Amino acid sequence: MSTLEILFYALSAFAIISAVMVLVSKNPIHSVLWLILVFFAISGHYILLNAQFLAIVNIIVYAGAIMVLFLFVIMLMNIKQENEFKKHLLVKFIGVLSGGSFLVLLVSLVKQTVQLQGQKVLLKEGNIGLIHPLGKALFTDYVVPFEISSVLFLSAMVGAVIIGKK
Amino acid sequence: MPIQYYIYLCLALFSIGVIGVLTRRNAIIVFMCIELMLNAVNLLLVAFSKMYHGAALQLTPGTTAGIDAQIFVFFIMVVAAAEVSVGLAIIVMMFRNTHSVDINFLNRLKN
Incomplete structure (x- = not known):
């Protein structure tokens, strides 16, 4: 087994275990911290795929900004341990069952797909994830969506302030 | 690395997010599970x-074929950041009105 495969399996196991821990931990703050670990594992996957720009953006935006926002909101609300609202055990079982059958269905579908057989993902090589080609594409072909996203951010900011002000 | 491995990993992460949305009642945890699903899709886009x-x-x-998917991932992150700011503001407002983040209190539109 090569180093890349070992890294892939280690990062995948890390991501999945952390994602399960997001669900099972009782304290919301622990969930946030586990979710940050999931994002770090996904950033490791991006680096493995040589998408370095997205790896850094993922850490800065998700682990740095969004999760800190979550932490602030949780600390602001001062939520007690969520003992008072537990879902009914039957509802939990049905949720896990439907999610698991969704997973099994899609995995079997992927297993049967002929077009995906023998397709390889280019690890470690290929320079499309670097800043230079991405910036070139972003500011030539995708400059209009880029500018529109700034308007989206402005409207989101105004909306958040107006909703939170009352 | 075969593409199937990445698809299986992303499907597992996405399904964990789906299970979280279906089984938890804390609105913040539900929101975090939605973020998890978004990230699974992002990883799959980069792998493809x-x-x-x-x-x-x-x-x-x-x-430079295939660069469009990475631009899409970038825009998904942009939209997710905007979505989180508005969604958390809504959750804070809901907490102020009901003093709880239990999603079962959000049934006023039912009648």
Whole structure:
């Protein structure tokens, strides 16, 4: 087994275990911290795929900004341990069952797909994830969506302030 | 690395997000599970982009085919950041009105 495969399996196991821990931990703050670990594992996957720009953006935006926002909101609300609202055990079982059958269905579908057989993902090589080609594409072909996203951010900011002000 | 492995990993992460949305009642945890699903899709987009790029690189060296998917991932992150700011503001407002973040209190539109 090569180093890349070992890294892939280690990062995948890390991501999945952390994602399960997001669900099972009782304290919301622990969930946030586990979710940050999931994002770090996904950033490791991006680096493995040589998408370095997205790896850094993922850490800065998700682990740095969004999760800190979550932490602030949780600390602001001062939520007690969520003992008072537990879902009914039957509802939990049905949720896990439907999610698991969704997973099994899609995995079997992927297993049967002929077009995906023998397709390889280019690890470690290929320079499309670097800043230079991405910036070139972003500011030539995708400059209009880029500018529109700034308007989206402005409207989101105004909306958040107006909703939170009352 | 075969593309199927990446698809299985992303499907597992996405399904964990789905199970979280279906089984938890804390609105913040539900919101975090939605973020988890978004990230699974992002990872899958990048993996497909590298698959397409690797196939195109053998035909024409030096091509930048497959870069669009990475731009899409960038825009998904942008939209997710905007969505989180508004969603958390809504959750804070809901906490102020009901003093709870239990999603079962959100049934006022039912009648």
